[in-house]
Amino acid sequence: MMKAPRIRLSLLNSVVPRAPSIIGVTQTRWLHRTRAPKPLPSPIPIVPDVPTFLKVIGRGLSQYADKIPSWESLFSLSSTQMRELGIEPPRTRRYLLNWLERYRKGALGPGGDFKYVENGEAILQVATTETQDRKWVVNVPPGKTVSDIPGESLVRVKGYSVQGARTVTGPYALPLKGGAGARVPIVEGMWEERQGYKVDGGERRRAEVRYKKRVAQRKAEREEAGQR
The missing domain is CATH 1.10.150 (DNA polymerase; domain 1)
Structure with missing residues (x-):
């Protein structure tokens, strides 16, 4: 059986043109290419620092x-x-x-749209139309009332509503004396996303945990039957 003649590597290199080396160039470009920094958002009244x-x-x-x-x-x-x-x-x-x-x-928690926060709390009051057929909750500066603020400057706050005549309800809202509205203090974890509870060890270990439970249950049943 005749073997195919071997082509010397030097001859092959002289016949087939070498592809330009772009790997090093590309890597060099990657080294010099940096991501643009993400925009720095400004603090807001409820989280100033x-x-x-x-x-x-x-x-x-x-x-x-x-x-x-x-x-x-x-x-x-x-x-x-x-x-x-x-x-x-x-x-x-x-x-x-x-x-x-x-x-x-801008995906914030309760109070993320408050404009006036002082000494760690915001004051909320109820604004109404002249005919009092509509009511909504607004954030007012400390020491001020709804009547002290021009109507066009009153902005409804999200997540808070009016119950009854003048009761402000919503996350962490505490009533003020005399039914003058509510105060919302800044408290630990008011924006916290609660962690869920793992059932039977979570998805990764669920089959293993449930198998061990069945084994333990059968063992307990056998021991109980043997004691009878």
Whole structure:
């Protein structure tokens, strides 16, 4: 049986043109290409600083407030930098990153649209039309009432409503004396997304946990039958 003649590598290289080397160029471009930084959102009345932001989103993140020097630093943190700051476990870092992105998009919790917050609380009152056929809840500056503010400046706040004559209801709303409205204090975890409870170890371990439960149940039934 005749073997096919071998073509020397040097001859093959002289016949077939070499493809231009673009890998190194591409990698070099990637090294010099940097992502544009995400926009830095401004603080709002209900979360004017880092400690308050960490306080309202909950899950114990307020304990790291002294490790983050500024608002700019908070919104520039990466997951790796959070780990270096000691923010653990990983799901807590993911939770914080998720809230930073939500804040950028304006997806806020209760009181996110308040304009007037002083000494850690906002004042809400009931505004009405002249005929009093419509009522809505507005945020007013401390020491002011609805009658002190021009009608065009009264803006309805989301998530709060009027029950009965002048009762303000909504998240964390506490009634003021004399039925003059309500106050909403800034409290720990008021924007917190509650963690769900894992049933039988969650999706990953559910089959294993349920199998062990069945084994333990059958064992207990056999022991109970043997004692009779």
